[in-house]
Amino acid sequence: MQQLLNPFAQKYPEAVDSTLSSQGVSILFNPYGPFAGHYLAVGGSDGIVEIWDVETRGIVRLLEGHVKAVGGLSWSRNNRYLLSSSLDSTVIIWDLSILTHPHLQPRTPASSSDSPSSSTSRLHTIRFNAPVSTAVFHPRNSKIILATLTCGEVILVDLRDGSRTVLEDVVEDEDDQGQDDTDRRKKSIMASAVFSPCGSRIYVGTANGMLLIIDPVSKFVRQRVKLATSAIRQLRFDASGHNIITSASDRALRILSVDPLTASLTPLHRFQDLVNRTPWHAIGFSGDGEYVMGGAGHKMAHNVFIWDRESTVLIKVLEGPKEPLIDCDWHPTRPVIASIATSGDVHIWQTSSPDNWAAFAPGFEELEENIEYDEREDEFDIEDETDLARRKNLEEDLLIDVLTQPIDTYPLPPKPIIHLPAQYLAPTVSDEIRLEGEGHVKTLMGVMQWADRDPDEDDWEGFYMSLDLNEELGEDEENGLN
Amino acid sequence: MAIPPPLVDGQHSDPAPVPEAGSEAGPSTPKYHLSQTLSAHSRAVTALRFSNDGETLVSAGADGYLHFWNAHSGGYLRGFRAHKTGINDISISPDSLYISTASDDNTSLIFPLYPPPVAQPQNANEPLKTLIGHTAPVLSISFSPKSNLLVTGSFDESATIWDVRRGKVLRNLPAHADAIWCVGWDHEGAMVLTASADGLIRLWDVNSGQCLKTLDNDTNSPVSYASFTPSSYFLLSSTLSSTLRIYNIHTSKVLKTIQAPGVYISEKYPCPAIIFESPPVSQEQDQDQDQDGMDIDHNHNDIANGNVKKSKESNPALIVSGSENGKIVIWDLQSKNVCQVLQGHLNTVVAIAVHPNGRIIASGGLEPEKSIRLWRVD
Numbered sequence: 001m002q003q004l005l006n007p008f009a010q011k012y013p014e015a016v017d018s019t020l021s022s023q024g025v026s027i028l029f030n031p032y033g034p035f036a037g038h039y040l041a042v043g044g045s046d047g048i049v050e051i052w053d054v055e056t057r058g059i060v061r062l063l064e065g066h067v068k069a070v071g072g073l074s075w076s077r078n079n080r081y082l083l084s085s086s087l088d089s090t091v092i093i094w095d096l097s098i099l100t101h102p103h104l105q106p107r108t109p110a111s112s113s114d115s116p117s118s119s120t121s122r123l124h125t126i127r128f129n130a131p132v133s134t135a136v137f138h139p140r141n142s143k144i145i146l147a148t149l150t151c152g153e154v155i156l157v158d159l160r161d162g163s164r165t166v167l168e169d170v171v172e173d174e175d176d177q178g179q180d181d182t183d184r185r186k187k188s189i190m191a192s193a194v195f196s197p198c199g200s201r202i203y204v205g206t207a208n209g210m211l212l213i214i215d216p217v218s219k220f221v222r223q224r225v226k227l228a229t230s231a232i233r234q235l236r237f238d239a240s241g242h243n244i245i246t247s248a249s250d251r252a253l254r255i256l257s258v259d260p261l262t263a264s265l266t267p268l269h270r271f272q273d274l275v276n277r278t279p280w281h282a283i284g285f286s287g288d289g290e291y292v293m294g295g296a297g298h299k300m301a302h303n304v305f306i307w308d309r310e311s312t313v314l315i316k317v318l319e320g321p322k323e324p325l326i327d328c329d330w331h332p333t334r335p336v337i338a339s340i341a342t343s344g345d346v347h348i349w350q351t352s353s354p355d356n357w358a359a360f361a362p363g364f365e366e367l368e369e370n371i372e373y374d375e376r377e378d379e380f381d382i383e384d385e386t387d388l389a390r391r392k393n394l395e396e397d398l399l400i401d402v403l404t405q406p407i408d409t410y411p412l413p414p415k416p417i418i419h420l421p422a423q424y425l426a427p428t429v430s431d432e433i434r435l436e437g438e439g440h441v442k443t444l445m446g447v448m449q450w451a452d453r454d455p456d457e458d459d460w461e462g463f464y465m466s467l468d469l470n471e472e473l474g475e476d477e478e479n480g481l482n
Numbered sequence: 483m484a485i486p487p488p489l490v491d492g493q494h495s496d497p498a499p500v501p502e503a504g505s506e507a508g509p510s511t512p513k514y515h516l517s518q519t520l521s522a523h524s525r526a527v528t529a530l531r532f533s534n535d536g537e538t539l540v541s542a543g544a545d546g547y548l549h550f551w552n553a554h555s556g557g558y559l560r561g562f563r564a565h566k567t568g569i570n571d572i573s574i575s576p577d578s579l580y581i582s583t584a585s586d587d588n589t590s591l592i593f594p595l596y597p598p599p600v601a602q603p604q605n606a607n608e609p610l611k612t613l614i615g616h617t618a619p620v621l622s623i624s625f626s627p628k629s630n631l632l633v634t635g636s637f638d639e640s641a642t643i644w645d646v647r648r649g650k651v652l653r654n655l656p657a658h659a660d661a662i663w664c665v666g667w668d669h670e671g672a673m674v675l676t677a678s679a680d681g682l683i684r685l686w687d688v689n690s691g692q693c694l695k696t697l698d699n700d701t702n703s704p705v706s707y708a709s710f711t712p713s714s715y716f717l718l719s720s721t722l723s724s725t726l727r728i729y730n731i732h733t734s735k736v737l738k739t740i741q742a743p744g745v746y747i748s749e750k751y752p753c754p755a756i757i758f759e760s761p762p763v764s765q766e767q768d769q770d771q772d773q774d775g776m777d778i779d780h781n782h783n784d785i786a787n788g789n790v791k792k793s794k795e796s797n798p799a800l801i802v803s804g805s806e807n808g809k810i811v812i813w814d815l816q817s818k819n820v821c822q823v824l825q826g827h828l829n830t831v832v833a834i835a836v837h838p839n840g841r842i843i844a845s846g847g848l849e850p851e852k853s854i855r856l857w858r859v860d
Contacts, residue, residue: 107535
């Protein structure tokens, strides 16, 4: 389908297309799978999490469990589970395959493995001793959760063995530790934490501007890079996992490229709004990673800045309604941005695409300029019918695979590197570097095996949410919102 | 219009092209036989569907009734009158929760597929949603892959995308010059196709409502049926010139033209044509049909290698459709050869369905017949 769309169409949105009435403070599209971007999770200021169907602009799930604002959301790899983290110090895992109506049992691959006992979508509630600012699933297993608390702690929760590990900035070569162990540990305050999209490393931003790369199995800090002198408040990867964007308290956005094998970081660009010195409330990449988005925290305006990642040119400033922006997210496949205003309303930004009239006529081609038509030598020859039939028959004598679904047409999370890349195998590469590369591959393999052990039940790639048509709809909902 | 000379004969005279494909289509295709005749409708059976979970067969008739059958045993489960007028098409949601109808009374209804066990009897047959909007009989209906949208095609020359949850129109696609006989979805729910009696098939972007592509056929025959193949690169169409075609949707090129002159006739009434993967043929059956020693060796090798997965992958794609002489024709898609002709119906076959496992074919025809036939592979 992508190939049928106009390849020269604008790749970023232009204007607010519609507004969803909500109470949101956080927002996230489901990033991967055949139905990537079909759902929009909205975490509410009242603790209610809504899941909107982007196609119909209707709420498909209403998740009630939190009692304070939900600031963090995360989708599991195949979208069956949603993680919400709240200022009420809890994190809840929701099973979106469950319908509240007891008799409705969707007969899909997601339900076959399940016993039909559970009638609530609230699967797990995890309590912490401080408000949770964000929490994310491990990209390969929703039983592993990384939570960032507002008190500056990052906790890795493993539901498979019930363990909780507070991540600390412990230096790896700590074997020559002296008498005062606590002194050697730099108790840095951690402000943000994410998994890399392949799930092999944890990236933590600290309050003093450091970016830490932590191995999720050993919990050792592998690397620390000084990025800024102020707190790194937000970290985000692009879909491929090759680029990371950070937002720091010094009001600058930094883009770094990440080597997926060695995790070595290369600073690429720095963006700043020099005129207004805008703080950034939300950051992100476009689905293809070509554009960078910054949701500006103006007090009196609702602006989203869009830069070209490669050339660092500011391409567009989306100007919306007067209310300030709290959060925004870019659709994983289309030029669509969803943003939340302080009123809690969700704005959907789109491009207006003009009708392609040529598509209505079969075999119609649009030409850039006049061309003289060269008729073929035999164009108006009358061919014998039997010859024609034989020729057509021969032309059609080719093998086509109509049964296999092409799988490369939708976004999938990147896989950890488990084979040494080709450039390490070149004869010019020294043994030392090759051994180092092999060491990295071994570590990544170890992390992958650790994460894949005791998997969750989110193994159906085509997961979608069934509807309950027995439920009563509100009057305004029934009439639609636009 | 001139019917092209028989292709089947052409292949017989020139058997050289792909001997392997031909030999594969021979012995390794399953043989279906009539196993049951189900009667419940008082008029012609117009639409048949198996649910995705493989448990239920639903039939719809010109009498406005829906009847539900156990797909495995053929046992009667329940039935009720859904419309006062005839039903033209039905669609079961991919999650096997709901069934929707397309009727001559210009409306579509959505019912639960499995009634709640404790419901009051009069309540169970009440529709959950009524879709009102078309100004002429609704001819075709189809649930989206996520079960959240429906598309309908109507005699009023328009197609409509419906929001299932609200039961309201989401988008109108008004761009055909004649009745829309068939609608369908691609496997990601991103595209809708509409096939019309004006001879065109159009592909639409669901999100924007834009027309993406238009396909025609060289005789401009009315398109009676069209669907995406499991691979969304290709599309199968059936026109009222007794011809099936496989298109590449990107190049608009016809890759296969499938006919069976004298056997397969479709000039007046639309009948679905369904692509499905041939069910695995058991070992004994292979040996029974010893037409060719080479083939048996080939099969033995497969089994000896224990390469079960590979042999599963290489099952050929089959197409089944109903003909106006009452025959049901099964083709091998790759070789375009007829594999089997099922005889039993006396009049035009207009309803056909294939069980998800490919082992049962259900068919129904125009009056005077009112029964459903089930054809099985052992």
